[in-house]
Amino acid sequence: MRARARVVGALVESPLQLLCTIEAHAAGLGGDTTRVHVRDDVPTLAQARDALARATLPPGLTMDVRPVRHAMWSLDRHRIVGEAFSGLVQTALLTRPVSSITLVDDGLAALDLDRILTSPSAGFVRSGVPAGAARRALGRATAERLRALARRGGLTLFTALGLGGDALGRLAEAGVRVEQNDFGWFTSQPLEAAPAEPTVVVGSGLVGAGFVDADSYLSWVLSLAAEGPLLYVPYRREEPLVQRVLRTTPGVTIADPGSVLELRLSGMREGQRVFSLPTTSTVLLTSILGRRGVDVEVKAVPDSWWAPSVPEQVRKDATQLVDLSAAAREAVRQPEARGA
Secondary structure (H helix, E strand, C coil): CCCCCCEEEEEECCHHHHHHHHHHHHCCCCCCEEEEEEECCCHHHHHHHHHHHCCCCCCCEEEEEECHHHHHHCCCCEEEECCCCCHHHHHHHHHCCCCEEEEECCHHHHHHHHHHHCCCCCCCCCCCCCCCHHHHHHHHHHHHHHHHHHHCCCEEEEECCCCCHHHHHHHHHHCCEEEECCCHHHHCCCCCCCCCCCEEEECCHHHHCCCECHHHHHHHHHHHHCCCCEEEECCCCCCHHHHHHHCCCCCEEECCCCCCHHHHCCCCCCCCEEEECCCHHHHHHHHHHHHHCCEEEECCCCHHHECCCCCHHHHHHHHHHHHHHHHHHHHHHHHHHHHC
16 A cells, blocks of 8 residues: 655744755655745745745745635644744644644744743743743743654654754754754755845944944944945844945945845855844855855954843843854865865
8 A cells, every 4th residue: 555645744934944944854864745924024034935945946836815714724643833932833733733833034033942841831932022821821831742742753853054063962852853954955056146236234233123233333334335335135124323324425326125144145045145143044144145155244242332221131142153163164064175
């Protein structure tokens, strides 16, 4: 008797989740059929879907646009989801049968998994975001369900972030399988046109949030612009002062903030460079672009730039992202060293 084909349902809520879901399927973590349900109320997600649909999608993967509730209730027993802090994902996990879950990258969530999954009392509630009793209860129930799934061998983390040995050890002990995302499918696709400017600066959410002094940040960007033509890709909640000054600076082009960063910069070529303050995106860009000779440089935030009231966790995350960027750069260089 022929084995029943495995069907995996994926719920996608951001452009990065969509890209990493396709990579997970291409890496063999999907099913014979992987049905990707794309939320219909995220404009940048619609742009990413249309752009990626023009590529050669891996066999067995389909994408459709679904209203939130329809997508949630149509999920299969085997799932790929963006991150366990999503209220939509948590509700689906606790109200629909599930046999296995693959978690893909969407920001820094992967870095907190080992702490939550190895602590009996920790729950999946976003740090720094106010949460009522019901939301905290949902987060705790989600953590308990995922711990149980991991003990049965049903939980996989598919990440491009270079988790340290301690974190990997804790996750393995909890039963979590960790697979590395090297963006093999994406880097094999026809490239977007390269930006005309030799230098790209990726705008930082730290500035818009008021964690970093805008004047100090702006002086740094202007120093890079003084070296030659520069493309500035603003963060979605950009500090108004930054854009106001940069729009009148000769040699600076400000990009449309709506496009997906990884897609926009996918055509960059050897000799071009990317600068940014610590962000998950530049860690991923190092993995994607570093093999093509593009220098992705993440600048550590100087102590004098930080606002006095910045949460300590924000500083820690920034430091960790600098370390992760360095590790990603080293991983890209290792094959070159072995071939030398």
